[in-house]
Amino acid sequence: MNIETRKNALVIILHEIYGVNDHMHYYRDMLVQEGYAVITPDLLHGQAFTYDQDEQAYHYFVNEIGFDQAAAEVKQMVLANRERYDRIFLMGFSVGATLAWMNSEIGVDGIIGFYGSRIRNYVDIVPKCPALLFFASHEKSFDVLALAERLQGKSNTTIEVIEGEHGFMNPFHPAYKSDESMTCIAVTKEFLHKELSIVGANQP
Template identity: 25%
Template sequence: MSGEWIELEATDGHRFQAWHIRPEDEPRAGLVIAMEIFGVNGHIRDVAAGFAAEGYEVLAPQLYDRAERGVDLPYDADGVARGRALRERVGWDGPMLDVGACVSHLRRGEERLPTGIVGYCYGGAVAWLAAARVQGLSCAVGYYGTAILNFMNATPKCPTMLHFGEKDATIPLEKIELLADKNPEVAIHVYAADHGFNSDRRANYDEAAASLARERTLDFLEAHLK
C-alpha cells in the first residue's frame, strides 16, 4: 500500500495536488484528510496511510496550492508563521471548493463511496466548515480547529464530531462550552491535552489522548460511512 500525488480540479477551474492512497482491498468508504497549517507533510501522509489501513480510500488535498504549491512546513515558529500567512491568503471559500472536488472524486462512478472528512488544526476548521457547506459528505471530524471559533454559527449538515484539548490556550474551555450549547447534536470530546496532541512530530503530542481520539473517530466513521 503506497500513496501518490494526483491532480484534481475544483469547480472554479483551480487545479491542485492531493495525496492519494488506497487500501489493499476494495475501499469501504472515502475519506478526505484536511491538513494542519504545515501542509500535506510527512505526518499528514502517515495519517492518510493509517486510515487507508483501516479500509478507506483517502485524499489529502494541498489546500495552500491556491497561494503556493507544494507547501511542506517545519514544526517551528517560522513554520507556524508561514502557515498562518498562507491560510490568510487562501481564505476559506477556495478550500471548500477543493474539498468538494475531493468528495466528488471519491464518490465517482458506480462505487459512489460514502465519504467523510477528518481535519487537524487548520484542517479541523476546514472540516467544520465543510460539514456545513460541502455537498456529498456523510460525516465530519475536526481536531482542535482554532478557527472554528470564527464560525460558531455554522450549522453542520452531516453528523459531526470535534476533539479539543483542555490545555489548549487558543481554544478556551468556555468557548468549547458555548460551541456545545449552540450545537447539541455535535459530539464534542475534550482531553487532558494541549493543541496538536495528535501529531507525534509536535512537542504537545499526547499518546493517550491521540489513541482515544482515534478510537472514537474510527467508531464514528464506521457508524456513518455506510
Template identity: 25%
Template sequence: MSITTKWIDIEAADGTFGAYLAIPHTGKGPGIVLLQEIFGVNEHIRTVAEQYANDGYVVLVPDLFWRIEKRIELGYDDAGWKRAAELMQATDVAKAQSDIALTVAALKAQPALDGKLAVIGYCFGGRLAYHAAADGLVDAAIAYYGGGIQNQLQRADEIKVPLLMHFGAADSHIPLDAVQKIAERFEDNDDVEVHVYADAEHGFNCSHRASYNQRASVEAHGNSLTFLSDHL
C-alpha cells in the same frame, strides 16, 4: 498486501492541484477527505492518511496551499511555524473550500470508493472540515482542534450531518471557554459530539510535534474510528 499511495491531479477553474491518495489493501472502502494543518501535506499528514487507509478507508488529501506554492512541506521548528502562518494568512479560504468540494467530487469518482464519505481536518483543516459539514459536502465530519470554530457558530444550524470535534484541555491556541461555547451551541444536537482530552495541547495528535500526547492521540483515534463506523 499493503496499502497503495500516489498523488493525483485535480482540475480547478484557475489551475491544477495535487492530492495525496491512499487506498487500503482491499482495494476499496468508504471515503475520507483529509485536510491538512497549516504545515502543508507533510510527512505527518501523509502518515495520518496512511493510517486511515490501513483502517480500511480510501483517503484523499488535497494540497490547499497550491496557489501560493505547490506541495509545500513544513516542519514544526520556528522557521516552519513562521512560514506556515504566512501561508495561512495568504490563503483564500473561499477558494480552499471550493478545492475541498472538488476533492470530494474527485474521491467520489475513484473506483476504490465503496460507501459514504467523511471529512477529517486538523487545526486549520479542522475549521475547514466544520465548513464542509455546513456546506453539506459529506456524510460525516471530524474536526481536530479546529481553531476559530467558536467564531463561526452562525453556521451551526446548517450542519445536518454527524460531527465529531476533538479538543485538548490544555490547548494554548483554543481556550476552554471557546470549547465550552461550541459545546453549548450544539448541546441540543444529538448528532454532534465534543470530546476534550485532559492535559492535551494543540496538535496533540501529531507525533512530530513537541505537543504530541500519545494517550490523547490514541483515544481520539479510537473515538474517530467508532464514529466513522457508526456513520459511514
C-alpha cells in the same frame, strides 16, 4: 461491516498550516490499513513548512490561500468524488478541522476535526451530517470550554475536550500525547464504523 463497505468510503484528510507532511502520511497509512480509500489534498499547492515555522506557515495560509478558498476547494473535491463512493468523510487537523466544519453543510456523510481553533469564527454553522470535534484543553488564543459549550448544543455535533495542547494528535510534534491520541483514534474509528454500519443496514 465487511472490507468492501470500507472500500466504498472515502476519507479526505485535511492538513494543518504546514501542508502535507509526515503527520498526514501517518494518518493516511493508518486509515488505508483499515480498508478506507484516502485522499490527502495539498491545499498549499506545493508549499510546505516545518514545525518551527509556525508564524510563516500561518501567514502564508491566511494571506495566500485563505479559509474561503480552501473550503471551496474541499467542496469541489467532495463533489468530484461523490459518484465514486457511497460515503465521504472529512477529517481535519487545526485549519483542516475548520475547513471540515465549514463543509459540514454540503452533503458529506460525516466530519472529524482535531483542535480546529478557528471554528470559533464559524459558530453559526449547523452541520447537516454527524460531526465529531476534539479540542485541546489548553489553547492560548481562546476559551476552549466556552466554545465547546456553544457547539455542544448543535444538532449532529459531538464535542470532546482532551487534556493537552494544540498538536496532541501529531506523533512528530512536541505537543504529542500518546495515550490521549490513541483514545481519540479509537473514538474516530468507532465513529466511522457506526456511520458505515448505518448505511450498510439500509442497503439491500
